[in-house]
Amino acid sequence: MKIFADLHLHSHYSRATSNKMNIENLERYAKIKGINLLGTGDFTHPSWLDELKRSLIEVGNTGLFQFKDKSIYFMLQAEVSNIYNQDEKTRKIHNVILAPSFEIVEQINDFLKNYGKLASDGRPILTNINCAELVESLINISRDTVIIPAHIWTPWFSLFGSKSGFDSIEGCFKDKTKHVFALETGLSSDPAMNWRLSSLDNFALVSNSDSHSPWPNRLGRELNVFDIEMKYKDIINAIKNKNPKEFLYTVEVDPSYGKYHWDGHRNCNVCLNPKESRKYHDICPVCGNPLTIGVEHRVEELADRKEGFVPKNAIVFKTLLPLSELIAHIYNTQPFSKKVWTESTKLIKSFDSELNVLLNANRENLKLLVNERLVDLIIKNREGKLKVQPGYDGVYGKLILDGKISIKQPQKRIDSYINK
CATH class of the missing domain: 3.20.20.140 (Metal-dependent hydrolases)
Known part of the structure; x- marks a missing residue:
């Protein structure tokens, strides 16, 4: 099963x-x-x-x-x-x-x-x-x-x-x-x-x-x-x-996408990769307070292998962003918005579940339901070809497409419009 x-x-x-x-x-x-x-x-x-x-x-x-x-x-x-x-x-x-x-x-x-x-x-x-x-x-x-x-x-x-x-x-x-x-x-x-x-x-x-x-x-x-x-x-x-x-x-x-991938200081909007942080001695260059050291930096500290090593018999993984993140990027809105909920519901009703949309739905069937830009994002997501600006100090990462970062406008909470 x-x-x-x-x-x-x-x-x-x-x-x-x-x-x-x-x-x-x-x-x-x-x-x-x-x-x-x-x-x-x-x-x-x-x-x-x-x-x-x-x-x-x-x-x-x-x-x-x-x-x-x-x-x-x-x-x-x-x-x-x-x-x-x-x-x-x-x-x-x-x-x-x-x-x-x-x-x-x-x-x-x-x-x-x-x-x-x-x-x-x-x-x-x-x-x-x-x-x-x-x-x-x-x-x-x-x-x-x-x-x-x-x-x-x-x-x-x-x-x-x-x-x-x-x-x-x-x-x-x-x-x-x-x-x-x-x-x-x-x-x-x-x-x-x-x-x-x-x-x-x-x-x-x-x-x-x-x-x-x-x-x-x-x-x-x-x-x-x-x-x-x-x-x-x-x-x-x-x-x-x-x-x-x-x-x-x-x-x-x-x-x-995670909230602590890179180093940074949220109050000063400072986000740094590990190499940059070390240059500043792990101190915020704006206010002088200690940076919150992120996961990539910590892995670098403890790692004894180079990037790309795969152990014998390792369980494989697939990288996917949630469907709502993709739709929100296309329509320049929040993942919790009514527009996102409407578009995702349309897909899920046709393909039974979000995971089936993300993992299995083919391009031609997707194109019958949603615009081609979203179809391209779903396929790129499945193939691991999307780029994300790293999250830091409690701030989620943001999807990057064509060099542009998602700009999301405030919306109501999702439970304000879904069926109760």
Whole structure:
């Protein structure tokens, strides 16, 4: 069975998250996107866990769940923020947790509540427990529990983050590294960047959206594609074993699109590549404050291989920007605008899902529905031929076409005009 899986997202109980992030909307927009397996997000939050228990039914003994429409599967998933001191430095590391049953989730939550207020945020802050201790404790609860370091290069809250991370996986997880078999690349890096570190060769690289809203331009913007049975253990084993016949590929946005790809200082509109930053000693040339060091710079610091190296048996990836970004560029508007929603809906109704439009729809059939400029963008997107001005210091990257950067005018929120 072909599985399109986004295994890291959040509920409406997480900070800075849409109040539309509920199971019903997740199911609705996952179908529009073309996803058939989603993480639940935030199972550590008591109120969200109650909603999940009321809404979801386990499918046989698969370790996966479904909502009333029974078209989308869900995997129990959460993200925690470990904040602690190690080696005279404050560490702030986000970790994704996966589990196959509500019983195991209850035990996990009973343990985690000793280290943080689980009801305070969908992504709770845990103190006085380091990442190695977290892994050991969760594995002791159940060997089926999976811990995946989240968006491992993000400056502020990640394994290799320039602000509060480590220089190696072993530095973070110590002797419990043996229980960590997958790493989440995050929006600002792709597998090719991670392949430059030989120390990561034994780890599977997974990609997820970390979405804070259910809309198709956020949900599944990065995901994993499998060809296996829809079972928790089969999916986990496919990731762990890195079998290219089962774990087919990941879908990635161009890493330049991510909010922390290059270095910079948002308040001064300063965006610099690593070479330029080093020239300024990582200091903003406008105001003199430290730059936020981005992912490409951090990869350069830790890499022991040149660009272009591909490890043996690496899982391949495809680079795609969301359909809404392409349409917004053509019409010089926001991805959330009514025009974008109308045009994308037209395509999705004809080709069943956004992913099918982006990955498979042929040029001639596309030309019957939308203008040729948009068709060209869709094909170039599929072929990895689009260019993006890099994001920096919390600012998303911008699509470049014919030397022009997208200029987007303010629009209403998407939920102001879609069908309720």
